[in-house]
Amino acid sequence: MSIVGERIKKYRELKGWNQHKLAKALKKSGKAVISNWETGRNDPSLAELRMMAEIFDTTVAQLVGEVPMLEEPREQYIMIKKDDLIDLQRKALELEADRINNLKEQLEQAQKSGETADTPES
Structure with a gap:
């Protein structure tokens, strides 16, 4: 063939x-x-x-x-320049890093609130 x-x-x-x-x-x-x-x-x-x-x-x-x-x-594919793809990936990574930092801050605040609630009142 x-x-x-x-x-x-x-x-x-x-x-x-x-x-x-x-x-x-x-x-x-x-x-x-x-x-x-x-x-x-x-x-x-x-x-x-x-x-x-x-x-x-x-x-x-x-x-x-x-x-x-x-x-x-x-039709399952699109054409994009390599540099544009790299920029899009960089932006996606930055957004993901921001999201992770926000989640860490929320977790720390929740833990502090939990510690305050766990301490006995005088």
């Missing part, structure tokens, strides 16, 4: 389609065409790869193995 064939099969399965449904979407005569692609007996044309990339919401580069394949449909 070729990389292209493996990718076509994987994207088809991720979409929940059988070979017949993909063949119909591509206006092919039958599922044998898809089977031949997936097993590496034949390769799809560039035009067919473009149609499949559109159907699978991916790129031709991913279908032919030039870039890593996303295991889930692309």
